[in-house]
Amino acid sequence: MRLSHHSKYLPIFLFLLITAACSRVETTPIQQWKHAAQATYAAAISSDGRYAVQSSVQHGITIWDTEREGLMYQWNHRDADANIVFALAISPNNSHVLSADRTNFALWRIADGENVGYWQLDESSVRDIAVSHNAEHLLIGKGNGGVQHITFASGRRLEFLGHSERINSVDLSPNGRFALTGGNDYMAYLWNTETAQIIHSFPHPSRVTKVALDPQGRFAFTADSQSTAQIWDIQTGQLVSRLQFTARQQIFSAVRFSDDGRWLATGAPSRNLALWDVQTGRELQRWRVSPRVGSRPPSAAVHAVAFFGPNQLISESSSGLAEVWQIQLDKD
Template identity: 55%
Template structure:
């Protein structure tokens, strides 16, 4: 028995030191913390909603701020959802009642639209800003085309939307709800392609921009990766926690890995084919009174074989990947 206790203590100590690994770099993007963040698919740009009443755009290669925005033009910033298009052309920002479209090349706003019916829960934008997906608290999802004014209401969900994702071409949406279901559906027709059921409310969804995979996770212990050509489950993520919530997710460009962030400072790297956990990191906590924690709002893969995170601490942190790329 003593031998087992010693072994458990060694594993516990090893795990703690592993989780507390130091970042390669750490840059302050939002003094006082942030409310939301997004990282571009190529890891070159991040957009951060600051608690200090602004939205800032950062060039991650130079560390310099490119733009400074005010959502709705007011003094109060309550932007709680952000997304960057796959081609880095547009950004969408939203508070609970309105969403705005911004040109990422010029930094200029291109429209602001108000939602009168129910609150905005999550948002996504397609390449060239051709489509915006808006998930709402009443269970409805709107697909909106700014250039044509076309709107499509998806009514498949029966309870509030928690997470949405959109394919780069804007043709396919993945939406997760409190009704225990995630739907993959066609934004041109509103037709459901696949339904992915869970035993509890679906809290996070993500799409592989190359059109291979979907990720859906619930509020308890089930997180799955699906083949979106067949609708079949590829793997489920292996973890020991009784409850694990995901606040961000990103597939690698080659489709072999999934990177996730959590509301409890955690970043995890997973093998898509098996669901195996390959590596973990823990971001810096937000400064202030206890409890010392941070929500990982966005994660991304960098070209130099590292990963990057943006969290509610207001920090962008770069982390080293171990030799998992050949696994």
Template identity: 50%
Template sequence: MYKTADRLMLNHRFTFLWVMISLFLSACSGAISQPEKSVRHAQEGAYAADISADGKISVISTAQQGILVWDLTNQAEKFKWSHQEEGNNHNTVGIVHIAADSSYVVTADREAFALWNLTTGEPEGFWRIDEASVRDIAVSNNGRGILVGRGNGKVLFFEPKTGRRLEFLGHQEKINSVDISPNGFYALTGGNDYTAYLWDTRTGQVIHKFVHSSRVTKVALDDLGRYAFSVDSKRGAKIWDVQSGKEISQLFYLQRQKIFSTATFSENGKYLATGSPGRALNLWSVTSGSEIQEWRVTPKEGTQPQSAIVYAVSFSQENQLLSESSSGLAEYWPFEQD
């Protein structure tokens, strides 16, 4: 048995070695760190963010300014929201999701979630979760359905206008990530039980079961109903055919472990864009799983070592990606299509 001091020294050596390996891999990857354009959306950094599918709206949960809605066409603040009472500046919202048609957005902390109308800027509902913490959330077009993944392994599908509720009980352990189809009929959920499920929100019926070798940490659905993406905590990052349930490709990367904080498919179906907690923004080929390009977003000020979480990415134009990160910056990254 090692003594405590020996263990600490070994841990420090291991950490130093891992940092050096990571820096070496980053240097060899040809990552680009200079965006074409950068706009500050949050003065003191951000806790969460999402970008609309058309790249015209960003919603950012900020450290000091509450929840901000930005018009990206004019780069102007459109609305400012708060989960808390007037005068309470302690914002705890850590999850933001915009509907595919940019009509509504849901925001959530661990105990409650709210539905907001992106046309009027007004809230249309606020709900508390008593049974278990909110782990992830998503909303469908027109605010028709809200999907809530919880810490007890249950997934709630809720229709605000009709009051209809359905609980999906397929998972055995806590939920880590959820996504919903634009029409609200299909859900993709992943959890600590090594499984991602694609299921019907009208019946609760499982359509496909995607099995991984470790806990599923991130899932994403293609808005046009072609693909599903699921990632585990080891090296399993897979793209699936939604119709057949068969694997299309597995993302190829050198790292032993790569964490994904966001993922979105391009409208033309050729690309998958992902972000990570370690500043990385990556573009992948859907058919082959190969990496096309990597970028590094601007680190958040004051972090040591310098880092930033990529919260959201969008194909804002045909040859351009837009990212929102914990640095509080919206950054634009051009790329050449095949």
């Protein structure tokens, strides 16, 4: 049978149509709250989406209750010259907030808003932070390549020296016993915080810019500054999947595993928010957070993301907005 001139291109048309449908990007959140008057430097969201904390020049550190849609507390670091807080973390059980500027870090209690402690690094600079249940353990990644693990009750400080260059990202297991760190030496390490012994090494072709642990102890996420983002089995150290994307360069600024271990949510400096299948690395859905007012071209970095109920995500971005997004997957 001879194909007509139009029917020859039907398969191509259908392919383009299917591709366009699969790549549709949602830009309208189902809820939105303004948490800062202007741009924010950092943000964190609790694992259940209940609390969101941000840092901005206008408001210092603010923490919000997303269920009641209200401001809870407003905090400031003591040194006015160092009040640009660029790193924030909320403990997995919603007990504390850890905040850091370049040379100082502070701990705050969510129950009453009180400051629990304030510390200054004697050397180097703070690069990233993490905190365990009840703030029993703190993790500080530093500019000189060191990572400091602090046991709060005893004051014990253990220095991990496995990296040879600057630290970019750190994470801590809920019980504080395991740390995941990534740096400019193209390496990510999973290590024991009691002994500083390396459990698994995760090499990359360029500097490691983002790491994250599954709180349930199943997976680790590591991503570099170019085109490699990987999910690992932390029991065996074996690769589970690589995130499948076509961009020549893909940077991640926020990462969260779902409680059931099926999904991974990521945010990027390019406004992109995405949902991935953990086992295959396939992208399932994509959104774009609202840009900062007045930015040209329209831009915003996703600072934090969390699963919000069974079928929603909540994001915090540099636009100063918290936004809720509907997860709506096509049934195969």
